[in-house]
Amino acid sequence: MAQNTPLNLFQVTGRAMSAQLVRMNTAASNLANAGTVTTTEAEAYRPLRAVFAEQLDQANGLSTVRVAAVQRSDATPIRQHDPGHPLADANGDVWTAPVDENAEMVEMLESSRQYQNVVEAMQTAKQLMLETMRMK
Amino acid sequence: MAESLFGIHGTALELRSQRMGLLTSNIANAATPGFKARDIDFAAALKARTSGASEDQAITSATRYRVPVMPSLDGNTVEMATEQTAFAENAVGYSATLNFLRGRVETITRAIKGE
Numbered sequence: 001m002a003q004n005t006p007l008n009l010f011q012v013t014g015r016a017m018s019a020q021l022v023r024m025n026t027a028a029s030n031l032a033n034a035g036t037v038t039t040t041e042a043e044a045y046r047p048l049r050a051v052f053a054e055q056l057d058q059a060n061g062l063s064t065v066r067v068a069a070v071q072r073s074d075a076t077p078i079r080q081h082d083p084g085h086p087l088a089d090a091n092g093d094v095w096t097a098p099v100d101e102n103a104e105m106v107e108m109l110e111s112s113r114q115y116q117n118v119v120e121a122m123q124t125a126k127q128l129m130l131e132t133m134r135m136k
Numbered sequence: 137m138a139e140s141l142f143g144i145h146g147t148a149l150e151l152r153s154q155r156m157g158l159l160t161s162n163i164a165n166a167a168t169p170g171f172k173a174r175d176i177d178f179a180a181a182l183k184a185r186t187s188g189a190s191e192d193q194a195i196t197s198a199t200r201y202r203v204p205v206m207p208s209l210d211g212n213t214v215e216m217a218t219e220q221t222a223f224a225e226n227a228v229g230y231s232a233t234l235n236f237l238r239g240r241v242e243t244i245t246r247a248i249k250g251e
Contacts, residue, residue, distance in 0.1 A: 012160055012161055012164050132234060
């Protein structure tokens with residue numbers, strides 16, 4: 001992400017918020033796909049995970065966050081024997097998405113807490129800037 | 137002119153503002169693997185600045201890496217409690233400095249108006 005002007009505080013917090021939003025969306029996608037069933041192992045849903053990276057602005061030392069990648073985890077889908085299932089293969093097995101609901105909930109909770117923290121920091125900084133501007 | 141009018145408070149406000157940016161960067165990077173939290177030693181920066189160093193020099197020489205209480209496995213050294221406390225302290229310091237500045241300006245204004 002190339003940029004010409006130095007980062008300001010609002011860009012730092014804004015981008016951090018966007019990154020956390022991507023993270024929350026991946027957790028939501030994983031939760032939505034928890035328990036989905038497929039016929040083959042290859043087709044099964046694999047959980048998504050956002051990978052964050054630091055983005056340092058050399059000009060003023062501020063650093064913000066960018067989403068370096070959204071990766072699929074290589075967890076192996078769970079094989080279940082269910083011959084009565086319409087999607088069962090020749091052996092009577094189905095493959096369930098390897099989503100850990102608890103881990104996803106924790107991920108979402110942590111993400112939302114960090115989002116709140118960033119918002120709080122931005123509000124305080126904004127308040128101080130406004131006070132500085134209104135100084136008589 | 138501005139130097140003599142605002143005294144140490146103008147310098148202090150600059151440094152407080154820079155420190156606020158750095159602490160916000162730490163808070164923003166709370167979930168970035170391998171991120172090393174940094175902070176400005178305010179007293180050291182102010183000392184360097186008042187003894188003639190430029191703003192950049194003063195900040196660079198007084199920037200320190202945060203030593204984590206409990207290092208995390210992904211190499212991130214941001215600890216929310218520490219960052220929030222430092223941020224709050226810095227915000228209060230900024231407000232105080234701003235009030236000192238306001239006082240200075242009011243004093244000068246009164247003197248000019250001859251009240």
